[in-house]
Amino acid sequence: MSLLMQRKGPALPLPRLDGKEVLVGPDPSIAKVKGVMFGGRKQFLTDVGGDEVFYSVLAKLSPRSLQYTRTPLASSWCEFESLIELDRAIYDTLHAKYPNVLALIGAASAELGIGRVYKSLDTVELVKYMENIALFNSQYQKFGRVKFEKTASGGKMIFTDYPVYSPIYCASGAGYFLESILRHGGTEPSVVETKCQTLGDSSCTYEMTWK
Numbered sequence: 001m002s003l004l005m006q007r008k009g010p011a012l013p014l015p016r017l018d019g020k021e022v023l024v025g026p027d028p029s030i031a032k033v034k035g036v037m038f039g040g041r042k043q044f045l046t047d048v049g050g051d052e053v054f055y056s057v058l059a060k061l062s063p064r065s066l067q068y069t070r071t072p073l074a075s076s077w078c079e080f081e082s083l084i085e086l087d088r089a090i091y092d093t094l095h096a097k098y099p100n101v102l103a104l105i106g107a108a109s110a111e112l113g114i115g116r117v118y119k120s121l122d123t124v125e126l127v128k129y130m131e132n133i134a135l136f137n138s139q140y141q142k143f144g145r146v147k148f149e150k151t152a153s154g155g156k157m158i159f160t161d162y163p164v165y166s167p168i169y170c171a172s173g174a175g176y177f178l179e180s181i182l183r184h185g186g187t188e189p190s191v192v193e194t195k196c197q198t199l200g201d202s203s204c205t206y207e208m209t210w211k
């Protein structure tokens with residue numbers, strides 16, 4: 001289970017789900033994400049609610065998205081549209097119980113990717129991890145560019161040139177970064193998306209701080 005999910009204390013701010021959504025874009029061949037993201041969500045659903053919750057989410061999906069989720073193929077490319085359909089179905093199923101379920105989905109992905117938990121803050125490793133996210137972005141999504149900038153009290157992750165976007169995707173991204181900070185031993189993590197392409201900004205910029 002992700003550290004974000006186990007965390008006591010002040011509730012996270014609720015996701016902002018307004019904003020524009022583009023699911024296919026002008027070039028559908030690049031509107032794709034890696035199958036491993038579906039695998040992470042399957043794991044999350046099974047951990048949180050067992051088969052019952054997993055199958056109730058599957059029942060809401062169209063055939064293609066259902067197939068990606070039931071039998072995820074980690075290295076295959078899958079339509080962004082299907083990932084958003086899945087995340088929306090998860091949100092509809094679980095947000096009454098977990099208002100921040102989208103952040104928890106992102107956290108589960110970071111948990112899978114990082115594995116270990118650092119006992120105390122290792123800023124060097126955390127910054128290296130963030131830089132690698134930027135470096136290997138194209139292995140996880142076929143679109144957009146990303147750059148990480150270190151700041152005095154944390155860092156900034158800046159995503160640009162998205163032909164497809166959704167506030168649902170941005171909300172899970174915030175959870176991904178929160179979990180990344182927590183697993184590297186950071187305390188009092190804060191992740192705020194201060195600019196967003198779904199609101200017409202030229203980037204999705206996550207400003208992160210930790211102690």
Ligand SMILES: [Zn+2]
Pocket residue numbers: 167170193195196197198203204205
């Ligand atoms: Zn955004």
